[in-house]
Amino acid sequence: MRQKGKDYHLRLKQALAPYPYFIILLVLVGALMIYPLIDGIWLSFWQKNLLYPTRDKFVWFANYRKLLFEDEIFWLALKNSIIFTAASVFFEYLLGLGSALLLNSKYIRFKNFLRGIVLLPWVVPIAVNSINWTWMLLPEYGFVNQVLKVLGLGHLARGWLSDLNWVFPTVILVNVWRSFPFYTVTILAGLTLIPKELYEAGQIDGTTRWQAFRYITFPGIKGISTVIVILHLIWTFVNFDVIYLLTGGGPLHRTEVLPTYLYQQAFSYFNMGYAASIGVFIFIFLVVTVGLYFSRLSNFYGNE
Amino acid sequence: MIKEWHVKLGVWVGVALLLLFVLFPFYWMFTTSIKPDQEILSNQPTLIPHSVTFKHYVTAWVYGKIGTYFKNSLIVASLTVILSFLAVVPAAFASSLYRTKGTKLLSVFVLFLQMFPGVLLLIPLYILMKRYQLIDTYTALVISYSTFTIPFCFLLTKSYFDNLPNELYEAARIDGCSDFRIFYKISLPLILPGIMVTSLFAFVLAWCDFMFAKTFTNTESARTLTVGLSTLKGTWTVEWGPLMAGASIATIPILIIFALANKYIIEGLTAGSVKG
Numbered sequence: 001m002r003q004k005g006k007d008y009h010l011r012l013k014q015a016l017a018p019y020p021y022f023i024i025l026l027v028l029v030g031a032l033m034i035y036p037l038i039d040g041i042w043l044s045f046w047q048k049n050l051l052y053p054t055r056d057k058f059v060w061f062a063n064y065r066k067l068l069f070e071d072e073i074f075w076l077a078l079k080n081s082i083i084f085t086a087a088s089v090f091f092e093y094l095l096g097l098g099s100a101l102l103l104n105s106k107y108i109r110f111k112n113f114l115r116g117i118v119l120l121p122w123v124v125p126i127a128v129n130s131i132n133w134t135w136m137l138l139p140e141y142g143f144v145n146q147v148l149k150v151l152g153l154g155h156l157a158r159g160w161l162s163d164l165n166w167v168f169p170t171v172i173l174v175n176v177w178r179s180f181p182f183y184t185v186t187i188l189a190g191l192t193l194i195p196k197e198l199y200e201a202g203q204i205d206g207t208t209r210w211q212a213f214r215y216i217t218f219p220g221i222k223g224i225s226t227v228i229v230i231l232h233l234i235w236t237f238v239n240f241d242v243i244y245l246l247t248g249g250g251p252l253h254r255t256e257v258l259p260t261y262l263y264q265q266a267f268s269y270f271n272m273g274y275a276a277s278i279g280v281f282i283f284i285f286l287v288v289t290v291g292l293y294f295s296r297l298s299n300f301y302g303n304e
Numbered sequence: 305m306i307k308e309w310h311v312k313l314g315v316w317v318g319v320a321l322l323l324l325f326v327l328f329p330f331y332w333m334f335t336t337s338i339k340p341d342q343e344i345l346s347n348q349p350t351l352i353p354h355s356v357t358f359k360h361y362v363t364a365w366v367y368g369k370i371g372t373y374f375k376n377s378l379i380v381a382s383l384t385v386i387l388s389f390l391a392v393v394p395a396a397f398a399s400s401l402y403r404t405k406g407t408k409l410l411s412v413f414v415l416f417l418q419m420f421p422g423v424l425l426l427i428p429l430y431i432l433m434k435r436y437q438l439i440d441t442y443t444a445l446v447i448s449y450s451t452f453t454i455p456f457c458f459l460l461t462k463s464y465f466d467n468l469p470n471e472l473y474e475a476a477r478i479d480g481c482s483d484f485r486i487f488y489k490i491s492l493p494l495i496l497p498g499i500m501v502t503s504l505f506a507f508v509l510a511w512c513d514f515m516f517a518k519t520f521t522n523t524e525s526a527r528t529l530t531v532g533l534s535t536l537k538g539t540w541t542v543e544w545g546p547l548m549a550g551a552s553i554a555t556i557p558i559l560i561i562f563a564l565a566n567k568y569i570i571e572g573l574t575a576g577s578v579k580g
Contacts, residue, residue, distance in 0.1 A: 017483065018407045021398030024391040025414070025454065032451050033417060036428035043428065099322050105315040114319070116566035118326050123558055125512040127530035128551045131537055132329040135336065135544055143332055146349045181326070182573075189574035231419070238421035241514045245534055259423045266427050267519065279424045286421070 044277035050270035063277035073253055074278070077261040084172060084243070084257055085236040089229060091176045096183020097225075101217075103184065104191045115185055122181040130245035133174045137161055161247055167254050175242050179232065186228050187221055194220035230293065234286060258282050330555070337361070337548035344544050360545035361553070368540070369524055370550045373532030376442070378557075380517075380528060381510035383446045385503045388453040392461050393499065397487050400465035401473060411462065418455035425451060426519055433520055444520040445528065449513055453506040460505070460572055464498035465491060501568040504561050511557060529554045 047059045067074050103114055121129060136143045139159035148157045160170045198216045207215070240259035243249060249260035258278060266275035336344055337360050339353045364370045395414075399407040429448055438444040468491060476486045517528040527535075533550050540547055562569065 015404070015406075018398040018402040018404060021394035021487075022410060025395040025458070028387075028391050028447070028450055028454060029414070029417065032429065032447055033420065033425065036425045036432060039428040039431070040424060043431070098318075102315055102318045102322060105311075107312045107315045108319060112567050112570070114323075115570055116562050117323065119562075119570065120330065121326060123508055123512070123562065124330075124555050125514065125530045125533075125558075127512075127514050127533045128333075128554050129329070131533060131547055131551045132333045134537070135548065136329060136332060141345050141347075141349075141544075143349055146347070177325070177329075185570055186574050189570075234419055234421065238423045240423050245514065262423060263426070263519075266430070272427055272431065276427050279427060282421065283424050 040276050040279055043273055044280045046273040048273035050272060063274050067277050067281065073256060073261065076253055077256045077258050080255065081237055081257040085233055087172050088175045088236050089232050092180040092183055092232060093229060095176060095180040096187055099184045100187035100191060103188055115188065118184050119181045121178045126178065126241040127245060129178055134161065134246065137170065162251055164251060164254055167247060167251065171243055171246050171255050174246060183228055186224055190221040190224040230290065234290065237286065238282060333548050333551050336544055337552045339545065341545055360549040364546040364549040368536050368546055368550055370532060370553055372524055373527055373529040374553060376526055377511055377529040380442055380445045381507045383442060384449040384453055384510040385506045387446055387450050388457045388506050389499065389503065391454055392457040396458055396461035396465050397491055400462055401483065414455050414458045418459065422452055422515060430519055440521050440523050440526050442526055445517055445526060448516040448520060449510045453509055457502050457506050460502045461499065464495040468494055501565055501572055504565055505569060505572060508558060508561060
């Protein structure tokens with residue numbers, strides 16, 4: 001569609017035509033995401049405590065020095081965050097894959113309905129889930145311990161969210177319970193896209209169930225698996241709600257993760273500058289690890 | 305050799321266990337909320353309530369202020385949906401209609417924002433809200449919620465616009481229709497069903513938030529249901545009946561939304577992650 005005499009002004013007008021549509025979006029994103037992000041980085045170079053507003057001062061990298069070299073709880077929280085994220089995503093994927101394969105079976109009817117049911121833990125507020133689990137895991141009247149007693153396993157009953165050795169696996173379990181449905185539903189969507197003919201052809205060639213899974217099913221869901229695993233690595237690493245609502249990071253920092261530690265520094269001690277440096281650390285850590293993961297991945301599979 | 309019925313049985317048992325695992329906490333929540341106190345705090349838990357009472361719902365709604373929190377959550381989530389769509393729908397339309405370098409870059413940028421963790425915004429947003437005296441207002445919650453609803457809604461809405469046939473735009477332009485007229489006379493009515501589904505989704509996201517609401521509210525005036533529940537959990541340490549009633553109340557809107565649009569929501573969800 002070439003027009004003769006298309007002058008400069010007209011072209012400029014056409015080139016700028018899309019942008020008025022973006023105004024509200026860009027204003028909101030700029031004011032609520034970009035500006036705060038920069039402000040947060042700037043803040044991390046300040047000693048700023050809301051309780052002592054007169055003592056604000058620019059301290060260069062002092063917050064980071066303290067964070068990396070003097071703060072043991074920070075390192076504990078980082079270690080916990082990594083274990084929490086890795087263990088959660090690993091078990092979520094196993095459970096999600098298993099349940100997706102089950103629901104994809106040709107013997108199962110009412111698939112849409114079942115998908116909706118399974119998704120429930122993921123769409124209900126974490127505040128609700130955490131109350132439910134706190135109630136079920138209660139040492140005295142909790143359902144879990146009462147069932148253990150009925151089964152004659154009373155010696156296993158304990159305060160699941162207060163026992164120093166068990167609290168961490170317990171919060172991981174609750175987190176897995178909450179998040180795996182997302183994997184189920186997305187993997188299921190991937191499974192339904194695999195052409196049935198592949199399995200039929202496999203059957204003619206006499207493949208075993210394992211071979212069919214290994215060479216037909218798994219390659220079919222590899223792409224979507226990568227996406228949801230990366231998404232969940234990020235989401236779990238920055239998740240505040242689950243641990244804060246179940247244990248608040250306790251007992252004795254046993255379940256302290258970086259987001260809860262950041263929150264504690266910011267809103268219990270009002271060390272805004274220091275908390276901001278934790279935020280920046282989380283951001284850099286994510287960018288570096290996810291970036292590394294992506295580059296490794298693209299080397300591994302060749303450039304697509 | 306594994307027989308057919310072995311597989312069938314295995315699948316059914318597996319699905320039954322899966323449903324038990326997923327649903328039991330909700331079942332237990334609901335049954336606890338309708339049991340009388342002595343049945344809740346007993347050493348013999350009853351799977352099926354022996355006697356039924358709804359007094360915990362009254363306690364939670366009135367004394368627990370769940371009613372106020374419910375109203376707050378409803379208002380905040382609805383306003384979030386409206387604000388998100390005011391921002392997202394025109395932008396998604398433009399990035400679908402004009403496929404220039406600039407709009408492509410903007411779309412990728414917004415998609416990238418979807419991975420952006422809210423916890424990083426917490427402190428600077430808090431300082432911002434404090435500076436403009438927005439703590440304890442609906443405004444604070446609505447605008448902070450839009451940080452996570454906007455990227456998500458943009459992604460979905462854009463895919464709805466992208467699915468409209470190009471010929472539609474061409475025909476409209478030949479008839480002398482301006483681009484903005486195309487937007488609100490042609491495209492928008494066509495993708496309205498999609499917008500409805502996306503708005504339900506955004507509503508659920510806003511309804512479920514805890515972190516922003518916890519940080520930006522101190523009093524009951526704007527406190528949402530999720531924060532209200534967690535504060536009640538702190539103060540009513542043994543009142544499990546009303547707590548479970550409150551938790552049930554917080555679950556009901558989600559159940560209604562899923563009963564209405566289960567299939568579409570799941571399609572939207574999976575489309576979002578498959579494309580993302």
